[in-house]
Amino acid sequence: MRAVDLIQAKRDGAELSEAEIRFLIDGYVSGAIPDYQMSAWAMAVYFRGMTAAETAALTLAMAESGDTVDLSAVRGVKVDKHSTGGVGDTTTLVLAPLVASAGVPVAKMSGRGLGHTGGTIDKLEAIPGFRVELTQDAFTAQVNALGVAVISQSGNITPADKLLYGLRDVTATVESIPLIASSIMSKKIAAGADAIVLDVKTGGGAFMKTIDDSIALARAMVAIGAEVGRRTVAVISGMDQPLGNSIGNALEVREALSVLRGEPGVSPDLIEVCLALGAHMLVLGGAADSYDAARAELREKLASGEALRKFAAFVSAQGGDSAVADEPSRLPAAARVVPVPAPRAGYVGAIRAEDLGTAAMWLGAGRATKEATIDLAVGIRMLKRIGDRVEAGEPLAELHVGDATGEAALAEVVRKASDAYAVQDAPPAKPPLIYAVVTQDGVERLA
Known part of the structure; x- marks a missing residue:
């Protein structure tokens, strides 16, 4: 088998066998197949897709590429x-x-x-x-x-x-x-x-x-x-x-x-x-x-x-x-709590979850890189959700802030968290759950 032939086959829409997919995965993990060939294969998959059988074969090949956990000694259905x-x-x-x-x-x-x-x-x-x-x-x-x-x-x-x-x-x-x-x-x-x-x-x-x-x-x-x-x-x-x-x-x-x-x-x-x-x-x-x-x-x-x-x-x-x-008070607690005020009265019409998540990361609740250190105490507690009534200046959320966050950085987090909320005049339809x-x-x- 050659990687280039399997790349070409997938590029042209062919279905690869379990043995062919395992050859690609095993070769890539061992270093026998270089990044540039695996990149070409991934791009072929991106455009051509995979059948259910191919996807299952890829899944098993990746699952078996390293350690697997044997839970057979655990009683019951896991x-x-x-x-x-x-x-x-x-x-x-x-x-x-x-x-x-x-x-x-x-x-x-x-x-x-x-x-x-x-x-x-x-x-x-x-x-x-x-x-x-x-x-x-x-x-x-x-x-x-x-x-x-x-x-x-x-x-x-x-x-x-x-x-x-x-x-x-x-x-x-x-x-x-x-x-x-x-x-x-x-x-x-x-x-x-x-x-x-x-x-x-x-x-x-x-x-x-x-x-x-x-x-x-x-x-x-x-x-x-x-x-x-x-x-x-x-x-x-x-x-x-x-x-x-x-x-x-x-x-x-x-x-x-x-x-x-x-x-x-x-x-x-x-x-x-x-x-x-x-x-x-x-x-x-x-x-x-x-x-x-x-x-x-x-x-x-x-x-x-x-x-x-x-x-x-x-x-x-x-x-x-x-x-x-x-x-629960025995859990770590942040040094201070800072409110995020509503810009005006109305109803919370939308919340950009990703922006709130980013604001929490800026406080130290998450890692921007693998090497970053987490502050386990910091983060955001939401006080208002979609559909809730809010008055001007009323807190939408509260920031739990650690000592490592300076005033300039804190101002940016407050702005990010505030911008994540959209306040409107009429009550919105709540999104499905x-x-x-x-x-x-x-x-x-x-x-």
């Missing part, structure tokens, strides 16, 4: 959850203990963030003492004993995906649905899940801006799951405003605790998405016969406090200060 990214997306911190409290084991590997806020691992590290690294034996034993463990990804999980993504980023081939789908699913498959629930974000604050593109991506990932023997469900959820009211690591842990504690003032959108994703996880995990029954079960676990108790036990098992479950559910049987449009 259901993983993945979000395609967004702002104020705190779902894992709620779902891991909530789903575990309902009897479905959560053995999850998560990553750190590069962008507006940290990833799930950064957020968990805001809990004093929390350990994000466990041996495989300790990981398995904790899930069997407690039902939940969340650890950082191995450095050698899907090295082919890391190499290919870096290449796509500089060759204008990121926006290829087969390449996006295989990138996401390769990591989930390498992490050992039996079934997968995907939260595919759509809208202004999401990678996929339109509902049609989001559904296309969801269908591609569900098809991969079917091809490789993993039951997969995708929920298309809106990201036209941040999901929760908090953007930032310790702030998002506080909000997750507010959900688990049943406190008022928590974003109903965050609760609804958690219930929707969690219900599908319970059905796939065999703990509920129907979606409606699963939702009812999750609501009961929240109301009874069982999910909160599971969170405390999970934190304690990984060395963290479990007292945060009852005393859940647009569709995609399964192997097809697409159910809900909005």
